[in-house]
Amino acid sequence: MQTHEIRRRFLEHFVRAGHTEVPSASLVLPDPNLLFVNAGMVQFKPYFLGQEAAPFRRATSVQKCVRTGDIEEVGVTTRHNTFFQMAGNFSFGDYFKEGAITFAWELITKSQEEGGYGFDPERIWVTAYESDPEAAEIWERVAGIPKERIQFRDGKDNYWDMGVPGPGGPCSEIYYDRGPKYGKEGGPVADEDRYIEIWNLVFMQDIRGELSPKLGHAPIGTLPKKNIDTGMGVERVAMLLQGVENVYETDLLRPIIDRAEQLTGRSYGVEHTDDVRFRVIADHVRSSAMLIADGVNPGNDGRGYVLRRLLRRIVRSARILGSEKPVMAEFMKVVSDLMAPSYPELATDFRRIETVAVGEETAFLKTLSTGSRLFDETVDQVRSKGGKKIAGTDAFTLHDTYGFPIDLTLEMASEAGLEVDEAGFRSLMAEQRDRAKADAQSRKHAHADLSIYKELVDRGATEFTGFDELTSEATVLALISGGVRVPVAEAGSEVEVILDRSPLYAEAGGQIADRGSITATGGVKLRVNDVQKIAKKVWVHKATVEAGQLTEGDTVLAQADPAWRGGATQGHSGTHLVHAALRQVLGPNAVQAGSLNKPGYLRFDFNWQGQLTEGQKADIEAISNDAVAENFPVNTFVTDLPSAKKMGAMALFGENYGDEVRVVEIGGPFSMELCGGTHVQHSSQIGPITLLGEASVGSGVRRVEAFVGLDSYKYLAKERALLAGVASSLKVPSEEVPARVEQLVERLKIAEKELERTKMAAVLSSAGKFVDTAQRIGEVLLVAEAAPEGVGAGDLRTLVTDIKGRFGTQPAIVVLLGNADGKVPFVVAVTKAAQDLGIKAGDLVGAFGPSIAGRGGGKPEMAQGAGSDPAGIAAGLAAVRARVAELVG
Missing domain, CATH: 3.30.980.10 (Threonyl-trna Synthetase; Chain A, domain 2)
Known part of the structure; x- marks a missing residue:
């Protein structure tokens, strides 16, 4: 049975049972606690939390979900997916345990000819919460499951809550026995590879406190209405109904692997390491397409960073498998063809999705080429010194200078058998930038207790009159101060005012909120500073009471500032x-x-x-x-x-x-x-x-x-006045300013080039002096000196190259340390004859680097870098001379 058919049968089953079909929400919702939607119930959270009254008593959906907490496990095991589809049925104070169990049992065991999934009832096992014998009794009575196939588990496995105080309840999970070849007997408690969980039924009946019943703590109360929240894993059901070994071989993922085989020349199912990379490609390609379709773009933090990481892992996996050409356009086309029957936006918006993915691939291929070379050099240096850890400074250089993401450095280091000083990297990142970026809009009510607004939300939406008028008469429905509902707001206080109707626009759709006023008889006046929405329907006017006293129930005039x-x-x-x-x-x-x-x-x-x-x-x-x-x-x-x-x-x-x-x-x-x-x-x-x-x-x-x-x-x-001023200074008409400025810029470029030539000639003129003062240590001639004052990194390299060339075939070493703008650029060069003696430029950097607080690297014939402590130049040069003496005996 194809996955699209599994989805269709699920929805039809519950619609026939009186459920309202609700389309999947976007993967991106304005929930400050979630990066992406990660469960089928997320879009219904306001109903479960009691913040809003549900518009239906029964609902069903197949929700797009993304979970990224274990990206590294994708492909390594065959049970992890970043993107998956969660089919669910929900009851808001309607049916409870018996109804949920009955509906689930009917669908999974009804024959395929009758519209069900046709699972063998004899291979179904279920679990129940250890303190919920009622669920076990219902399974035995309604479904006929014998007691030996009903297992009890503790709260870690069979209790659900949202991770914060609020609704929760015991779970009952449905498992399918794949048979002896997949593991030992004994049910889910014995082996969850053989016994695969396909459906979780949550009986939401409790109110949890600060301490979760998952960890053995008692609930603090009972919900006034008992709810049902279930989740059936569509991909897992597809795996079982299609008779394949794992989810990567189902109809919506295996074709991606097939295309990857064609593009790389490697075969799936031959070698485990290759299989992992094939599965990474299949999973991440689909996840990336779905995220881009919902408006996510690659970036350096938050959701954008997750997408960037997925796309880059695809590119790197394809390269390691042998692909020499770009692959993203090919993969995105396969995903679009596979998933569009259920998500038509993948086809209608394909060009945009493809453009975003290909753009990131193009950028990363440049990064991968440059960064990989530097990474390999860093690994060689660490190993040559007998080390096991890549320094945080090296990881930071890869990230900051070459755009190499830290997760890729960690991944490649692990493959090379090395560790990374991640703490050191994080410390340098913290020094470089303020990481506390915040989207002010999304956090205006992000972590507030919204239960105080529940009554107002349930009452109905604020009537927005601002399309037709700027002033409206309204009634004060509530006043909220400091998160507490108050009857009166006094002069000088900050207060949230909820009106039954308002002409002031609440911030939405990119348009910021209106400013305005609220007035009432008796000289009452409030200045409205902001207007925000709660649950997309209740206008909250954030205001300052400038005069008088406002009371709940007052009739007021609300006015939007006409100029604003x-x-x-x-x-x-x-x-x-x-x-x-x-x-x-x-x-x-x-x-x-x-x-x-x-x-x-x-x-x-x-x-x-x-x-x-x-x-x-x-x-x-x-x-x-x-x-x-x-x-x-x-x-x-x-x-x-x-x-x-x-x-x-x-x-x-x-x-x-x-x-x-x-x-x-x-x-x-x-x-x-x-x-x-x-x-x-x-x-x-x-x-x-x-x-x-x-x-x-x-x-x-x-x-x-x-x-x-x-x-x-x-x-x-202002621009016109600026242009007039420039024209006056240049003594030309305004229309001739561009040409005149171009002439001046060209003359400046010529002058700068001439100055550079003069400067370089002066620098190179000192090369002979350095050669004449070379110190002989054993067989080697050594120049270890401070460079002329003000010589920068580029000129320094030219000077060192010239000095090295003057030594011809002699074994010689040139080390020059500069001092420019408080930095200490350095270049080390070693002739071929000196290299034959076992001396490498990169090794010498370690001798003087600590003295100048510097790091660098390069090839055996030349290394370069910079330090930040000019006071250590003399000590650094002395250290170089001592190190060369050691090397040549």
Whole structure:
């Protein structure tokens, strides 16, 4: 049975049983505690936590999941996948244990002809929580499973909670016996390779405290409503129903391995080490495609770093298996063909997915080539000294200078039988940059206790009136201060105000929140500083009470600042025009990856490889301003999502849309996007759009910034004044400034080259002096001196090469230590005759390096690097002379 059919049968089974089918959520959700969705219940968390009332009593879904905590285990074992599909059925206060067990048993044992999976009931084993005899009794009574195939386990195996105080409950897991060839008898407690878990039923009935029942601690209470949360591993079921040895040989993964065999010339199933790499490719290719489809782009931290790591492991595995050419485009095409029947976005958005993956591959191949050479040299140096650990400074150099990720260094070091001073590396990383980067928006309510808002969320959504008016009469539903609900807010206090209706826009979709005021009779006045959403439906006005006393239940006037709103609508509508212009100039692959718009300013991130040309930027600006001049009407309407997509409306990747969506149309076909923000009524109201620049913000993601409206005019006026000042200084008309500046730059380049030649001649003139003062130690001539003051690393190498050449075929060593801008660049050169005596340039660096706090490396004939302590130059040179004396006896 094919995997797509397994999914279909699961959903149909539960829909027939009265469940609402819920589409898979994006792998990326605004949950501060999760990097990616990692379980089927994640999108239902607000219902289980009691933050929102569930809109249905029964639900079913097949959820996309990614777990990355054990990437290193992927391929090594045949049970780990980073991406997997979790089929689940959920009950919110409806059926409980008996219902969940009955539904599961019916599906897995019903014949395939009748729409089930057709598992042999005699090969099914189940486990139950050690304190849950009720579940065991139901299995025995409803399913007829004999007691000997029902095993009890402790909380570590058969109790579930979210890892924090909140809902939890005992589990019952369903296992399938694959037979004696896969392990010993005795059920799951004896061997989980033979007895494979396929389904976990969680009976959510408890409230856990700070200490988890998983570790033997008692729950602190009982939930008012008992819920069901189950998860069936689609890939594991496919493995069993398709009769293959492991999940990598199922219909949605084995074709990737087949393509990898063709591209590398190696065969799967011959050698274990190769098999691991084939499985890494199959797993990571699929995971990467699914992540890119949900809007993730390669980056240096967070989700982007995970994706980058997956893509780079694919490339490296393919290279080790023997592929000499790029492979990513081929692999992505296979994944698209395999997965599109269940996830059609992989086909419709294939070009973008392919572009992102291929772009990262291209960049990494350059990194891999350079970094691998340096890594090999580092390994040789460590081994030559009898060491077992690569220094943190070397790992940092690989990362910082050559873009070699630390996880790859760790992986390659392990393969070479070495360790890495990871603590030293982390310390250097901490010194280099502030790692406490935070997305302020995502953390505004990230770790707050949202239960205080539950009643308000259950009451219903805040009515947003701001599309039609800037001032609205409203009722104060609640006041919250310091995380506690309060009846009154006094003058001078900071308070969160929840109204039944509001004209103030709550931050969303890249548009920052409105500023404004809340007033009431008796001189009550609050300044609204920010507006955020709770559960996407309740507006929370963060305000300062400037005068009077506000009481829950008061009738108030809420007003959005007209000037602020006007500027914000200009910025947001301008963003839509720039997006449309980008797609006209660059094509359909230039799709949105993020945005920020506020009064007078817009920032737009989009997927694209490579820097934009000046011509492209000029065209984007011109097309955007042409649309402003056309005075296009701006129309908004609400429709269903399929209809909006059919019309061609653009959607933001990774965003979860409801059944109804709002479409913003500017100039008919010119721009049409799904958007909940505020906009101008005609495009001319945006005013001029001035592109400020374009830059990279991550692999495959570019950013343009622009001013709009009056801010655009002010910027252009400032630029005009600046140009006039330059023209006056150069004593030429403004239109001749570019040519005049070009002439001056060219003259400066000529002067700099002449100065460089003069400087180099002066440096080389000292070469003869160094040769004349060479010290003979045994058979070897040694020059170990301080370089002329101010000689940099590049000139130093030239000087040392010249000195070395003057010694001809004699055994000679040249060591020069410079002193430039507080740094100590150094170069060591060894003639062929001296190398024949066993002397290597790299070995000598270790003699003087500690004195100048420096490190470096290179080949036997030449090594170079730099130190940071000029005070140690004399001691370093003395150490070199002593080391050479040791080497030549």
